Each structure stands twice: as C-alpha cells, then as structure tokens.
Amino acid sequence: MSRRILFVDDEQAILSGLRRSLRSMRNEWEMTFAQSGEEAAAHLEDSDFDVIVTDMRMPGMDGVELLTRVKRDQPQIVRIVLSGHTDRASIMKATGVAHQYLAKPTDADELVGAIKRTGRLEHLLAERRVIEAAGGLGALPPMPALYGEVAAELGSDDPSLNKVARIVARDPGMAAKVVQIVNSSFFGMRTRVTSPEQAVTMLGIDTVVGLIVSDPFQEPTTPGGEDSRWLAGLATGTLAREIAKLEGLDKQAIDDAYLAGLLHDCGRTIMALRFPSDLDAVEAEPQTGSVLESERAIFGASHPEIGALILGVWGLPSTVLEAVAFHHxxxxxxxxxxxxxxxxxxxxxxxxxxxxxxxxxxxxxxxEAVGKFDHLGAWQAAYEPPEELTA
Ligand SMILES: [Fe+2]
Structure with missing residues (x-):
C-alpha cells in the first residue's frame, strides 16, 4: 500500500517545487498538496494520511494550529515541520507539536529520507491505540529527580552547561530530546550527533531552558516501575559504551551504543505510561513463552518494536533505531x-x-557470527553497577 503524504505551504512556488522534486516518489507515495491550513484541514477530514509536512507561518491557520489539531484528532499521523523560520521562538513553538523539523530550503533527498525513516508505522501490526499513543507522545517524561537537578542548575545565577550536559545524559527523555533537536536541520548542523552531552553543549543554555524547563509536554511524571527501568537503561548504556570502547569502535559508534543502551527499553516506558494495566497483565503472565510474545499478544507489538517506532518518528539515527529494535x-x-x-x-x-x-x-x-563469543567474559568483567545501586 502506498503511503499518503499531505504537503502544506501557502507559497505556490514551494508546493510546485516539491511536486517537481518528488516526482520520482509517485509510485510509492500518494501525495496531496494544500495551499493553506484550512485546505489541509479539509483534506484531513476527507481522507486518511500517514504523514503531514507543513510550513509554519501561513495566513489564517498557521502550522502550529494545524499540527495541534492533527495531534489531538489523528495522533497516528507523523507530523513534520518544513519551515523557513529557524529563529528560536519558532523552533520552541514547533517542538511541542511536531515530530521532526526541517529547514527550508531542503533538498529532495533529505525530505524523502526524513519521511522514509518514519515508515515503520504501517508495517507494524501494533494495535491502532498503541500507534496513536506513540504518535501522540512528544517526548519521554524526564525522571523527576534529574529534571529537578537540571531545573535547579539552569535557574541558578551562573548555570554550568557542562553540569547540565552531564545530568541530561543520564536521563532517557531529556537525552533523546536534545539529540533529536540537534540532528534536525533546524539547527543547520550537518554532522550526526548522538552524544547527549555534546548535543547540550551545541544547543547552549537558552535553547536547553526552552526545550526542557519550559516545555509543557515534558511533565516530570513517571509511570510505576520507572526507577528500575531507568537504572537498567543507564547501566546498559554505560556498559554498552564500555564494550564499544573495548572493541575499538569509533567515537560515533561509541556514542550510538550509549544512547541506544539508555533508550533500549523505552517501549516498556511507553507501555507503562499509556497502558499500565495491560503491562501488568504482561508481567503477571507465567513466562511459558518469551516476554516479547506476551507483549505481542496484548499490544500487537513488542517493546523493542514500539521503542524503535517512536524513536524513528522522532528522526533519531538508524544505528540507534536498529540497536533498540533488535536488542533481544x-x-x-x-x-x-x-x-x-x-x-x-x-x-x-x-x-x-x-x-x-x-x-x-x-x-x-x-x-559467534560476529566473531565475539569469546569476548563475553571480558565484557562481563567490565560491568560496574550504577552508583545508585551500590550507594
Ligand atoms: Fe528489552
């Protein structure tokens, strides 16, 4: 089935340019072009779409208003902003309602790539409620204690960016958010960054304040069991980074291993956040089969699939998605x-x-296949429990 994409821009020239440059996608995508927020809203009432790509500033209904409606009424649709306005205020407005942010002018390859990376949605057999819950989620909630530490540091007279970076790097939700933003073309940085510490340093204090402390979509509330999931994620990310170093991987791969380890079970967090009683049912089931089978029976998808789905919708790099998707x-x-x-x-x-x-x-x-079976002992020896456990 071809994917249905809705493009919205008040400038006819931009729409014509998109139509021309995306001609080669005609066989894969059903594309609709709307010249205003109102026209797009009418299309959305009449047909189903998989992805919406919209301008921000338009007369009448602007991009934020349009995406706010889509997020509320059809959260399963992937929401991408394609804007010529990359000032901080515009970015902050978009982060709460959009999944991804691209800057104009963008070349066709970048746009096609961004849309394709979100393509996991319809291939998953996840129940619609799960896809909608994942699509409606703008960010993973931060751990309250870490959020408090960041807010206190940012609110102090002379906040230290390095200190903020170190705290953010320990929190899956805040780490995913800063990496997502730094990799979006809004910031015009063409290098791939998956180190949360580096992302915070590149964004600077003002943007981090806007993203983390003043974002109403990042309520610091966490579902039951999150403390142990967080500790397991932190320990896994830290050990994955050590293993990557021991094996001599390059800096990019070492950063990818840490971030993917920190986030590897975020699908469980989404389950616990949105469907706690169903997750209880998974956990209560006698483990005759695997955990993933029990999850698929109840949610139509397992936690690695749901985690990779949401990280893909947010535009995180494919190496991180792959590690999350196949960690079991x-x-x-x-x-x-x-x-x-x-x-x-x-x-x-x-x-x-x-x-x-x-x-x-x-x-x-x-x-055995990757030739590392005999390294397992050295990797086990490299494991150090997180200090929260030993303290
Ligand atoms: Fe897992």
Whole structure:
C-alpha cells in the first residue's frame, strides 16, 4: 500500500517545487498538496494520511494550529515541520507539536529520507491505540529527580552547561530530546550527533531552558516501575559504551551504543505510561513463552518494536533505531559485523541478569557470527553497577 503524504505551504512556488522534486516518489507515495491550513484541514477530514509536512507561518491557520489539531484528532499521523523560520521562538513553538523539523530550503533527498525513516508505522501490526499513543507522545517524561537537578542548575545565577550536559545524559527523555533537536536541520548542523552531552553543549543554555524547563509536554511524571527501568537503561548504556570502547569502535559508534543502551527499553516506558494495566497483565503472565510474545499478544507489538517506532518518528539515527529494535534478538537484524547493536544486546543481557523488569537472553549464535563469543567474559568483567545501586 502506498503511503499518503499531505504537503502544506501557502507559497505556490514551494508546493510546485516539491511536486517537481518528488516526482520520482509517485509510485510509492500518494501525495496531496494544500495551499493553506484550512485546505489541509479539509483534506484531513476527507481522507486518511500517514504523514503531514507543513510550513509554519501561513495566513489564517498557521502550522502550529494545524499540527495541534492533527495531534489531538489523528495522533497516528507523523507530523513534520518544513519551515523557513529557524529563529528560536519558532523552533520552541514547533517542538511541542511536531515530530521532526526541517529547514527550508531542503533538498529532495533529505525530505524523502526524513519521511522514509518514519515508515515503520504501517508495517507494524501494533494495535491502532498503541500507534496513536506513540504518535501522540512528544517526548519521554524526564525522571523527576534529574529534571529537578537540571531545573535547579539552569535557574541558578551562573548555570554550568557542562553540569547540565552531564545530568541530561543520564536521563532517557531529556537525552533523546536534545539529540533529536540537534540532528534536525533546524539547527543547520550537518554532522550526526548522538552524544547527549555534546548535543547540550551545541544547543547552549537558552535553547536547553526552552526545550526542557519550559516545555509543557515534558511533565516530570513517571509511570510505576520507572526507577528500575531507568537504572537498567543507564547501566546498559554505560556498559554498552564500555564494550564499544573495548572493541575499538569509533567515537560515533561509541556514542550510538550509549544512547541506544539508555533508550533500549523505552517501549516498556511507553507501555507503562499509556497502558499500565495491560503491562501488568504482561508481567503477571507465567513466562511459558518469551516476554516479547506476551507483549505481542496484548499490544500487537513488542517493546523493542514500539521503542524503535517512536524513536524513528522522532528522526533519531538508524544505528540507534536498529540497536533498540533488535536488542533481544540481534541475529534477526541481518547484520553480520560487530557494532552498537551487539554492544547493546550484550550489555542488556549482562545487566538484566542482575536487575530490571525483564531478561534479555544472550544470542550465542549472533555472538559467534560476529566473531565475539569469546569476548563475553571480558565484557562481563567490565560491568560496574550504577552508583545508585551500590550507594
Ligand atoms: Fe528489552
């Protein structure tokens, strides 16, 4: 089935340019072009779309108002902003309602790539309520204690960017948010950054304040069991980074391994946040099959799939998505060389044998296939429990 994409811009020339440059996608996408927010709203009432790409400043209904309606009424639609206005105020307005932010002018390849990365939605058999819940989520809620530490530091007379960066890097929600923003073309940085600390340093104090402290979509409330999930994520990210270093991966892959480890179980957080009683049912089930099978029976999708889905919608890099999507069964990824995925898988197995809310079992055939099975002992020896556990 072809994907249905709605493009909205008040400038006819921009729409014509998009129509021309996206001609090669005609067989894959059904494309609709609207010249105002009102016209787009009428299209949205008449037909189903998978993705909306809209300008921000338009006379009448502007991009923020349009996306606010889409988020409320059809949260399953992926919302992308394509704007010529990249001032801080515009960015802040868009972050609460859009999944991704692109700056004009954008080339066709970048736009096609951004839309394609969100393509996991319709391939998943997840129940519609799960896809809607994931699509409606602008960010993962920060851990209250870490959010408090960041807010206190940012509110002090002389806030230290390095200190803020170190705290943000320990929190899955805040880390995902800063990495998402720094990689969006809004900031015109063409390098891929997956280190949350580096992202905070690049964004600067003012933007971080706007993103984290004044964002009403990041309520610092967390679902039950989140403390242990957070600790397991932090320990997994930290160990995955150590394993990547031990194996001599480059800085980018080491950063990818940490971020993917920190976020690897974020699908469970989404389940706990939106469907707590269903997650209780998964946990109560006698483990005759695997955790993932129980999740698929109840949600239509497992937590690695739901986690990768939301991170893809947010536009995070594909290496991170892959490591999250296959952290339980890396052999299913089709990859045959060692990289962040194997590091995250092994770290998750080592950490979850000590604590956490579900086990990851070592995929021995995969470790053999990437030629690292005999390294497992060294990786286990590199594990240090997070200080919160030992304190
Ligand atoms: Fe998991």
């Amino acid at each position: 069964h890396p052999g299913e990824s089709g990859g045959s060389s060692f990289g962040p995925l194997t590091a995250v898988h092994a770290a998750s197995a080592i950490v979850s044998s000590e604590f956490g809310d579900h086990p990851t079992l070592i995929d021995e055939a995969h470790l």
